[in-house]
Amino acid sequence: MANFAERLFEAVEKKKSPLCVGLDPRIGKIPECIKEQAIETASGDMLAATAEALYRFNTAIIEAVADVVPVIKPNIAFYEKFGPLGFEAYIKTVKSAMDAGLVVLGDVKRGDIGSTSGSYANEFLGKVGLIDGSKFSLFDGAIDAITVNAYFGTDSTEPFLGFCSPEYGKGAFLLCKTSNPSSEDIQDVFTSEDMTVCEVVAELIDAWGEKYVGSNGYSSVAAVVGATSDMQEALRKRMPKTPFLVPGYGAQGGGAGGVVPSFDENGMGAVVNSSRNVIFAYEKLMDGDKPKYAPEQFADAAREAAIASTRDIVGALKKYKKDNIFR
């Protein structure tokens, strides 16, 4: 399997877009047409219908954006809350995204002490041993990389990093500086070395990734760095080999100009996530003072929003990064 960082940025170049679409479906925002079909399919079992609606919504979004964006990121929190059926919808969503040729980031934010992290790593990226000693792959290799909470330190991230080797070709995105306002509470605390906690984490991440650098100079060990942070430039310097996943663009308030510092001089090195603004674009896109799309056209609206977001970000990169890959 090719190095994850190589696959990631090849996909970015091929699609001419550094956009990651966050598949975080909120049941209240899923159009009625999908809900009606799902309830019928599930014969009125409302829990099964909910899971079915998530999956139907997702596959329509995936189909609509697959040729214009490189990466998709379903956040498991929006699925597992519906129990085993929700988990099944997550697995099916991930497999649909893989089948559509997308790079799939499993946004699961797992992390525990070493041996337990090993369970999570095997669950999402590898295989687990069953009762008879046989091996079982829950995701059939469909997840390319997952997000990981690194608060536990080195021994807890090792099981995830193990999958970043060429044998497996997976990636891990470690939380460094998150996009929420309260990320300052812990992540921005100054240390006695005159750097912030997220910078300490950044140095760990870059060091952890050293062994997994691909031919493009980037490691398969990546970092989550919020678009809302003025730390992006400092963190980019501390993590020169580390791909960034940049959440917080769009609905969380960060503009396209704000994400530029996460990219390198060639416009490489980062993918920018947008969730609500893409998948629920049908609620927002206007044609004059009327909605441009009917709810049942949600997938077309998502496609337009994905293209517009790409144009927005690439435009900012062209403005600030002279010789970028998007020219």
Next chain:
Amino acid sequence: MANFAERLFEAVEKKKSPLCVGLDPRIGKIPECIKEQAIETASGDMLAATAEALYRFNTAIIEAVADVVPVIKPNIAFYEKFGPLGFEAYIKTVKSAMDAGLVVLGDVKRGDIGSTSGSYANEFLGKVGLIDGSKFSLFDGAIDAITVNAYFGTDSTEPFLGFCSPEYGKGAFLLCKTSNPSSEDIQDVFTSEDMTVCEVVAELIDAWGEKYVGSNGYSSVAAVVGATSDMQEALRKRMPKTPFLVPGYGAQGGGAGGVVPSFDENGMGAVVNSSRNVIFAYEKLMDGDKPKYAPEQFADAAREAAIASTRDIVGALKKYKKDNIFR
């Protein structure tokens, strides 16, 4: 619903034990007799049989220890790796533990930005909205508290803390100082205020818990503090109102004397977790140079180990804490 911290320490007093049994079943260590029954029940479907074996093993352990320990803590990593069926085994395990009268800590270590943490909080502690607007409770209230990763800061922990109010009576255990050796990488970094990162987290946790203090002086907002850490005393001082969950006693190397600093002067304020050393005690307990228990007696062995661990910890508390609740 009574305040979680009150329920927690009432259970400790009633059982005369501060022991929490970690239900982290490793399929390779589950006795053959359980495996054979599970394979038969699952008609040879090895994935279903694996989930069935976890559940059968767990219910036997729960039955064996329910009258001698107050708290049980199943770590979801050991279940969800088997997919939806594993998740189902987790839910059934939790409900069995509730039915046996145990305080149930869901060791899930979740955490995300605010709105997404809300999904996790509703999943484990509350109810989620379905497609038709009806409410669905995945755990039927069987989980009393969960573990939470606080790296995101205040706005990400709020959805969990909301369930600590009297209306819900739940608890949240926030990761402060974990028991793994590499916890030093981030958690022991010195800040410019001359305290460590885990002490910064400790002050946040104690402040978050202020609103949720019960009649016993303890909050339903609790902390995870490893037995392997020499920070316990300092953290106890910084978090006088915060119950501690102390992992790392036993298999991870911490002895009973080592956990004493996590308790207050009355021997209250902490529960000590032991996983492998209790649930797989059948492999270790010896009668002279022969195993004391056959594999099929694993539940009896677990009970003996739980009683011995309680005696060990209570003995240390009696030695160091003069007027403790265990006298």
